[in-house]
Amino acid sequence: MTKLEIRTKISAQFTGAVVKLSMETSWLYGLLSLFVLALAFKFSSQGKRKLPPSPAPALPLLGHLHHLKLPLHLTYHNLSQKLGPIFSLRFGTRLMVVVSSPAIVEECFTKNDIVLANRPPFIIAKYIGYNYTSLVASPYGEYWRNLRRLTTIEIFSHSSPQQVSVHQT
Known part of the structure; x- marks a missing residue:
């Protein structure tokens, strides 16, 4: 065997190992980055705000639109029976807080009117x-x-x- 053949053989074996190693690590890095991205999304979507309860699940682009059925007032009533007098919904990317108790609505429009205006x-x-x-x-x-x-x-x-x-x- 000549020196050139030995170098080619060693080079081919070494390159194959590097390619195999990089394929394995790329899958590992890809899964790790998806996991970190999912954790970051989860913690950033919860945010620092304390929000009222909301029905689960919320779809990424639609939010809770799939929960709404006609007539809307009955849907809101059913959701208030399950979640309480104050609950939150996402319509697309917008957050909406629904208040269904007359006493809480009065408080919103009298005491907190400037904040909610x-x-x-x-x-x-x-x-x-x-x-x-x-x-x-x-x-x-x-x-x-x-x-x-x-x-x-x-x-x-x-x-x-x-x-x-x-x-x-």
């Missing part, structure tokens, strides 16, 4: 609502209160019916 920021509202500056898209605050006051004055002023009335000629 805001709307979720939709991307479409940024572009159609002129960067969240329209009455419908703006978040609750001083600017929204001024817009509401001006809109109320314009709608209920005495000159408003004369401006929109139709004149037949």
